[in-house]
Every structure is written in structure tokens, then in C-alpha cells.
Amino acid sequence: MELRHLRYFAAVADTCHFGQAAASLHVAQPALSYAIRQLENELDVTLFTRTTRQVALTPAGAYLKGQAERILAGVDDAVDGVRRIAAGRSGLVRVGLTGIAAFSHLPRIARVVKRELPDVDLHIQSDMLTPSQCDALRAGALDLGVLRPPAVGEDIETRVIDVEPMVLAVSIDHRLAVEPVVSVTDLRNEPFVMYDSRDSAVNDAAMRTCRAAGFVPHRAHSAPGTAVLLALVAAGLGVSVLPASVRSLPLDGLVVRDLVDADTVEVALAWRAGNDDPVTAAVADVIAAAFAVEPTQAGAHASARYGDEP
Incomplete structure (x- = not known):
């Protein structure tokens, strides 16, 4: 699982809207949709139910959302800590x-x-x-x-x-x-x-x-x-x-x-x-x-x- 895919998933999970998530990530919507399909194929699960009117998290997607938030927060803290140590702070x-x-x-x-x-x-x-x-x-x-x-x-x-x-x-x-x-x-x-x-x-x-x-x-x-x-x-x-x-x-x-x-x-x-x-x-x-x-x-x-x- 790539960290990039996890960040993409978290953005879609927060908005349940591919267009809004793509805009916040500054990526094209087709590229975002493709990355989410790659993640689902890798995990062999469906993370979102998609209709012409709405996008919703599946139970597996809801679970991954909580885990992704924890993992990404830990990664951000680690990056900040490394930078602070390198700067002597x-x-x-x-x-x-x-x-x-x-x-x-x-x-x-x-x-x-x-x-x-x-x-x-x-x-x-x-x-x-x-x-x-x-x-x-x-x-x-x-x-x-x-x-x-x-x-x-x-x-x-x-x-x-x-x-x-x-x-x-x-x-x-x-x-x-x-x-x-x-x-x-x-x-x-x-x-x-x-x-x-x-x-x-x-x-x-x-x-x-x-x-x-x-x-x-x-x-x-x-x-x-x-x-x-x-x-x-x-x-x-x-x-x-x-x-x-x-x-x-x-x-x-x-x-x-x-x-x-x-x-x-x-x-x-x-x-x-x-x-x-x-x-x-x-x-x-x-x-x-x-x-x-x-x-x-x-x-x-x-x-x-x-x-x-x-």
C-alpha cells in the first residue's frame, strides 16, 4: 500500500466526493479515481459504493478511514519531528x-x-x-x-x-x-x-x-x-x-x-x-x-x- 494512495483515499473519505477531493489534492479526477481502484484491487475490497448521485463508504471503507487518519497523523508527526531534530529544535x-x-x-x-x-x-x-x-x-x-x-x-x-x-x-x-x-x-x-x-x-x-x-x-x-x-x-x-x-x-x-x-x-x-x-x-x-x-x-x-x- 502506497502512502500516496492512503492520502488519496482519506481525502475522498472525508468528502465522499471525487471532484472535491481531487481539487483539494491538486490532481486530476480520473487519476484520483484510478488510484482508488488500485487501492481497492490491492486490498481486494470495495471501499466506496458509487452511484450517479452519491459516493458512500462501505463498512470496510469506514474502518480504513479511521486507520488512515491515525497512520497519516503519525507520519506527519514523524516528519515534523525529524525536521525539528535536524533544525536543533x-x-x-x-x-x-x-x-x-x-x-x-x-x-x-x-x-x-x-x-x-x-x-x-x-x-x-x-x-x-x-x-x-x-x-x-x-x-x-x-x-x-x-x-x-x-x-x-x-x-x-x-x-x-x-x-x-x-x-x-x-x-x-x-x-x-x-x-x-x-x-x-x-x-x-x-x-x-x-x-x-x-x-x-x-x-x-x-x-x-x-x-x-x-x-x-x-x-x-x-x-x-x-x-x-x-x-x-x-x-x-x-x-x-x-x-x-x-x-x-x-x-x-x-x-x-x-x-x-x-x-x-x-x-x-x-x-x-x-x-x-x-x-x-x-x-x-x-x-x-x-x-x-x-x-x-x-x-x-x-x-x-x-x-x-x-
Whole structure:
């Protein structure tokens, strides 16, 4: 059974008039009549009763009409879906995020994708460090990453969407907790809590900040992620120099203060080099555009910032 014959049959079944159906299909009436006879011969049934005054569906024709409507609607949906996917307007995109980005970056990402690409579904994997995201991107387990550059390993491309200043996290009873702004030199003799990942971009920025002030920070404790790190700081076991987006995850017993002359860290979208999936590209474009239109404000508006983590 040809799809063309099914469409011809559906047009005649809707009107029960060969002339009207031929006009709606933009075909000659004899060609339409011939196509319907071909369909009837193929099925070995009579689909229409024909008289000089009227055309009516037979019981078999009435049944086929319902099935044809369902089949043709499914075909039209499939065609529309294929075209939307090819245009990057529909599909599934798997996104990884580092640390507290689920609290800071994700709300804006989810809002802009829902608004601009309503037929795209996001599958979120959070609390993934930059090295893990890069591995997952190369393995095809992720389509996009929200991470701290530089990317770890080869075949990963990045696009910076945000730059954050570093801030100081201390326990509420720490001597510096009462200071609205802290100088990096005040941290010279402090024990530090840092990430245990050797590829941590946040650690690197903290080290650069301290070295620029003339000292190397003393690492007293290491943590596998932000939640543990902040808990150690809140417990008074050390201080930590972190991206300003840490303010998006308040914790009892923790105080965050601005740092004078602190370094900055970037937030970037990442994807596997050579990934030509149009849906992934469309999601990356709308996210980047959203951050460009609404740039984050460090310090005074730090609670609205995105990203975190090594």
C-alpha cells in the first residue's frame, strides 16, 4: 500500500466526493479515481459504493478511514519531528554540571531552554567534577558540560559563559568573619581547606591568589566536593578561597566575604570535539546567549551567579 494512495483515499473519505477531493489534492479526477481502484484491487475490497448521485463508504471503507487518519497523523508527526531534530529544535540533551552549579547555573539554563526550545528535554547530571565531565563527554555519556576550564584531556571544546571573582569562606566564629572585605595577605598563616582533585581549576585560582600576595597557602584538609569542603570550613577546620557562586548555597555556621585583589575563575560550556548534533548546538547557543544578555554581577549580586567547583 502506497502512502500516496492512503492520502488519496482519506481525502475522498472525508468528502465522499471525487471532484472535491481531487481539487483539494491538486490532481486530476480520473487519476484520483484510478488510484482508488488500485487501492481497492490491492486490498481486494470495495471501499466506496458509487452511484450517479452519491459516493458512500462501505463498512470496510469506514474502518480504513479511521486507520488512515491515525497512520497519516503519525507520519506527519514523524516528519515534523525529524525536521525539528535536524533544525536543533527537538530532542534530548544530557548536561553535566560541577558542584553547586545545580543551584546556581541550572535555574537559568533550565528556564532559557524551556522558553526558547520547548521541545528539547534536558537530562541533568550534577556534582560532576571537570575531569569526570570531560571523560563523559569523550565517551558519549554527556552532550554538554558546565565546568571550570581548562578542559582535562583532548578532544574537548569549550565556550566561556561567565567569569567569577574568588571570595573567602570562613566559619562564623572566625576572626575574619566580622570583616566585610578581607585582604588576601590576612590569610598568610591560615590553614586552608581545598579540593582533593589535582586538576581543580578552583584550587589553581586560589593558589594564584595567594602567591600573588606573597605566600603559598597551607593545605590543612582536602575535600572531594563543595558540600564536604564547606562543612569543614563551617566546622572551623580552615578557610577556603572559592568562586563567588558559593553564596548560592548558604550553610549554617558559614560566612562568605569579598577578597581584595583576588583572582578569577571561568565557567564554560564544554562538548566533544566533532559533535555535530544540531540539538546540542542549539542548546549551547541559547545558554550562551542568555548569559551574554544577563551578565552576572560579582559581589553585590553574587547570590545570582552560577557555577562552582573544581
